[in-house]
Amino acid sequence: MAVREILIHPDEVLQQVAKPVLFPLSAEVEQLITDMADTMYDAPGVGLAAPQVGALLRLAITDTVWRDKEVRHDGAKAGEQRELKVWINPEITWASNEMEEWEEGCLSVPDTYGDVSRPAAIRLRWFDQQGVVHEQEFRGFQAVALQHEFDHLDGKLFIDYLSPLKRKMITKKMKKLYKS
Numbered sequence: 001m002a003v004r005e006i007l008i009h010p011d012e013v014l015q016q017v018a019k020p021v022l023f024p025l026s027a028e029v030e031q032l033i034t035d036m037a038d039t040m041y042d043a044p045g046v047g048l049a050a051p052q053v054g055a056l057l058r059l060a061i062t063d064t065v066w067r068d069k070e071v072r073h074d075g076a077k078a079g080e081q082r083e084l085k086v087w088i089n090p091e092i093t094w095a096s097n098e099m100e101e102w103e104e105g106c107l108s109v110p111d112t113y114g115d116v117s118r119p120a121a122i123r124l125r126w127f128d129q130q131g132v133v134h135e136q137e138f139r140g141f142q143a144v145a146l147q148h149e150f151d152h153l154d155g156k157l158f159i160d161y162l163s164p165l166k167r168k169m170i171t172k173k174m175k176k177l178y179k180s
């Protein structure tokens, strides 16, 4: 288990644009992915992007199964089953005009939630750890989680979608609590 430190807003690394991951993956990147999974499950969270642990790479992981009862149909209790997904150099190639609002939170903005409206469905192209390209459509909670994570790769947080006043209040609260 190697849990890495999660950067907290307003850390400036969280506002930077991440660089593409090169293939074949280096031992460092393989280790980063393993550590990110440990960090996400430990937090606990349903997604984590590399910049959140200080690595400015276009890489994110999600597991929208293990804690989300709504997407489970096999009767197992949340936490019993894991479905770790690794997204490398992801690119949203299409987004629906139809929007959907979800309450979002972020491990880099602890104990803070806000309603964010995003496209209800997306088509995604990404690479797996072997460097194989995939393309698939997603909707619902997974589509929201992916868009949230990939925003991190462009230095964007969910609070950027909230009103300037609300964002300011959150930033103030984070500075006070975490002294970054």
Ligand SMILES: [Zn+2]
Binding pocket: 105, 106, 107, 108, 148, 149, 152
């Ligand atoms: Zn986040």
